[in-house]
Amino acid sequence: MNFYQRVALVCSRIPRGCVATYGQVALLCGKPKNSRQVGYALGRKLSGWEIPAHRMVNHQGYLSGAAAFERPDTQKKLLRSEGVLVSRENRVDLGKYGWKHTFLDALAFEKLFEERGI
């Protein structure tokens, strides 16, 4: 299993106008305890292809704050351009914008992983 490619695939499926948490993505990738590796994957741009990293926030709804974007407010701008409200403290309302994936989504991802051998 290639965790980083799975991360890329899951992130690319986060709906426009939604945000997901690192733990949520780790869970969907089949490694519930690897939330840290999700951030690592995005930061090092592993996995080989483009990832919509701006839709990732921590479990409290705060934007990473990491210096991985062009400018400090790049993530905020991208989110706002998708209609996501970002507070002055760089926080989003998870209840409103958090991606609510279903049990079926999880199954669909498992299937995709298998098909692609990752």
Next chain:
DNA sequence: TAGGTGACGCGGT
């Protein structure tokens, strides 16, 4: 090989 590190998560105070 052993330890340090971190775009994290969660429970406690």
Next chain:
DNA sequence: CACCGCGCCACCT
């Protein structure tokens, strides 16, 4: 709400 500590685990010295 703020802060803290600990668990976690792949990477990187």
